[in-house]
Amino acid sequence: MDLERLRHGPPHPLRAILMAFPIALFSLALATDVAYLRTEQLQWTNFSAWAIVGALxxxxxxxxxxxxxxxxxGFRPALNGAWLHHVLVLVFCLLGLVNSFQHSRDGWSxxxxxxxxxxxxxLLAALGAAWILHSRGGAAEASR
Incomplete structure (x- = not known):
């Protein structure tokens, strides 16, 4: 395993594509939440709920x-931001799950x-995870 490539190499293309879904769909959910709060059209909450499920x-x-x-x-912490990336992935998944439960409620609530x-x-956790993944000193690609 080439450690220099792991530290500074770009992410695997499939991983980069998968990372795009939470960013795009959490952004869409945020936009439709704002649309609901401005218009009070109930369909926006349904749209948000489906966007969150897609992001998850x-x-x-x-x-x-x-x-x-x-x-x-081997659960060894890396000094190149990999563990922060892993933590942010866990955080956006957990926040998204709680958000999905919240959006499954009725109406205004x-x-x-x-x-x-x-x-x-x-959205912020997903953006942070993507930033670290794509930064030069970001998460190691052990699976390449």
């Missing part, structure tokens, strides 16, 4: 990939302040 499906692939990397590394804050935090 894409995020599940990223999470499994990340989990395989952690196991393959499905979005409100809690749903909006969860959508923002999910």
């Amino acid at each position: 499906l894409g995020g599940a692939g990223v999470f499994v990939w990340s989990l395989v990397e952690v196991v393959r590394s 499905s979005v409100g302040t809690t749903g909006l804050v969860l959508s923002i935090l999910s």
